[in-house]
Amino acid sequence: MGKYILAVNAGSSSVKVTFYTCDNPPRAIADAQVSGITAPPPTFKYQHGETKVKDELKEKLNTPQDAFKYILERCFKDSELSEVASERDVAYICHRIVHGGEYHEAVEINDDTLHHLEKLEDLAPLHNFSALEIVRFCKKELPSVKSITCFDSAFHQTLPDCVKTYPINQDIAKANGLRKYGFHGISYSFILRSVAQFLGKPQEQTNIIAMHIGSGASMCAIKDGKSVDTTMGLTPLSGLPGATRSGDIDPSLVFHYTSEAGKLSPASTKEMHISTAEEILNKQSGWKALTGTTDFAQIAVDKFPSEAHKLAFDIVVDRMLGYIGNYYLKLGGKVDALVFAGGIGEKSALLRRTLVEKSQCLGFAIDAKANENGPRDDEVVKDISQSSSQGPRVVICQTNEQFEMAYTTIQSRA
Numbered sequence: 001m002g003k004y005i006l007a008v009n010a011g012s013s014s015v016k017v018t019f020y021t022c023d024n025p026p027r028a029i030a031d032a033q034v035s036g037i038t039a040p041p042p043t044f045k046y047q048h049g050e051t052k053v054k055d056e057l058k059e060k061l062n063t064p065q066d067a068f069k070y071i072l073e074r075c076f077k078d079s080e081l082s083e084v085a086s087e088r089d090v091a092y093i094c095h096r097i098v099h100g101g102e103y104h105e106a107v108e109i110n111d112d113t114l115h116h117l118e119k120l121e122d123l124a125p126l127h128n129f130s131a132l133e134i135v136r137f138c139k140k141e142l143p144s145v146k147s148i149t150c151f152d153s154a155f156h157q158t159l160p161d162c163v164k165t166y167p168i169n170q171d172i173a174k175a176n177g178l179r180k181y182g183f184h185g186i187s188y189s190f191i192l193r194s195v196a197q198f199l200g201k202p203q204e205q206t207n208i209i210a211m212h213i214g215s216g217a218s219m220c221a222i223k224d225g226k227s228v229d230t231t232m233g234l235t236p237l238s239g240l241p242g243a244t245r246s247g248d249i250d251p252s253l254v255f256h257y258t259s260e261a262g263k264l265s266p267a268s269t270k271e272m273h274i275s276t277a278e279e280i281l282n283k284q285s286g287w288k289a290l291t292g293t294t295d296f297a298q299i300a301v302d303k304f305p306s307e308a309h310k311l312a313f314d315i316v317v318d319r320m321l322g323y324i325g326n327y328y329l330k331l332g333g334k335v336d337a338l339v340f341a342g343g344i345g346e347k348s349a350l351l352r353r354t355l356v357e358k359s360q361c362l363g364f365a366i367d368a369k370a371n372e373n374g375p376r377d378d379e380v381v382k383d384i385s386q387s388s389s390q391g392p393r394v395v396i397c398q399t400n401e402q403f404e405m406a407y408t409t410i411q412s413r414a
């Protein structure tokens with residue numbers, strides 16, 4: 001059997017792959033990513049030891065599956081990465097699957113599990129379809145390698161009934177699996193373990209308000225190491241706005257926006273079905289719709305380039321602040337830490353400063369310099385609380401979904 005693990009994080013516009021050893025904990029040996037699949041030309045980024053490559057690609061890579069094939073070929077052929085040169089060197093491929101339905105933990109792919117996951121494809125077509133295309137590719141082209149699927153929804157299986165149930169006809173809800181599932185759970189699991197370790201507390205006694213803020217953004221209330229509420233729902237659309245996602249809106253809005261709401265969107269294919277409303281709210285909304293950019297670094301700046309940028313920033317702050325208050329109450333005020341994670345949470349000092357200043361009444365306070373400096377590359381958790389603060393800690397956690405998948409795989413097979 002091979003000695004290495006490939007962890008694959010497939011999104012709609014990028015595919016990230018990290019190669020790990022099978023040590024406990026796993027050690028990363030190389031990182032490769034293709035981004036810009038939906039906004040060509042795609043770019044290829046690769047890092048292995050001291051080698052760093054960034055290429056604009058001439059190849060047409062139309063789908064995440066094409067991008068994954070490209071990454072695999074380049075890495076297998078790279079003489080500097082001789083450890084992983086063919087299927088024989090790989091023990092496991094771990095795939096991030098956003099929607100895992102009722103699955104509580106990672107599963108190995110076989111005909112049964114794949115069939116079950118294919119039935120869930122329509123619940124999260126924008127995420128699951130790409131990831132499953134890669135799973136199907138691996139099963140066919142790398143048949144000796146075990147594929148493990150890790151689910152973003154699994155961490156939230158602990159949601160109480162009153163949180164996960166939508167007040168609609170329960171026969172229909174049960175028959176169609178219509179409930180709150182919650183996502184970004186692979187990241188929350190990494191965050192919980194890392195922050196608990198940092199605080200010197202057992203995970204089962206750790207209470208945090210965690211924020212995974214990237215182009216997809218969510219928050220999670222973790223009580224005694226368990227998810228008790230989270231902002232995303234049946235799909236990753238609800239809760240906070242994202243780069244191109246609306247987040248919560250009044251559901252009737254879609255019918256006033258367009259009379260085509262229920263029809264299939266032109267982006268649908270024979271295998272993947274999305275309605276026009278889903279396409280608009282997932283792909284044509286969020287801060288891109290307000291400002292024209294998906295890049296939050298251009299929005300979260302001290303001097304806003306336009307009123308629209310300021311509005312986008314204020315909306316994000318308003319929605320996040322609402323959930324901080326909500327989750328503070330749900331944790332009964334017993335909060336060990338407020339945790340910023342995800343590309344934006346980890347990098348935007350302005351967003352952190354603004355939110356913490358507005359949450360002062362709950363006892364949160366930050367050290368301005370520690371916040372501005374952010375974490376070192378090798379610092380997984382950084383405390384940015386004011387040193388004199390008696391209140392809950394405020395920390396940044398550099399989350400790592402690929403590591404979490406490799407780690408879970410090693411733990412379950414140790």
Ligand SMILES: Nc1ncnc2c1ncn2[C@@H]1O[C@H](COP(=O)(O)OP(=O)(O)O)[C@@H](O)[C@H]1O
Pocket residue numbers: 011213214215216243294295296297298300342343344347348349
């Ligand atoms: N300094 C910064 N300030 C604010 N946002 C930033 C900064 N640097 C990167 N970002 C934003 O982080 C987001 C990407 O976060 P990430 O978690 O990697 O996203 P995803 O995995 O959902 O694609 C982008 O919107 C990017 O613009």
Ligand SMILES: CC(=O)OP(=O)(O)O
Pocket residue numbers: 011098152183184214215216217236
């Ligand atoms: C669940 C989800 O929204 O994932 P991402 O942030 O990677 O789009």
Ligand SMILES: [Mg+2]
Pocket residue numbers: 214215216
């Ligand atoms: Mg992400």
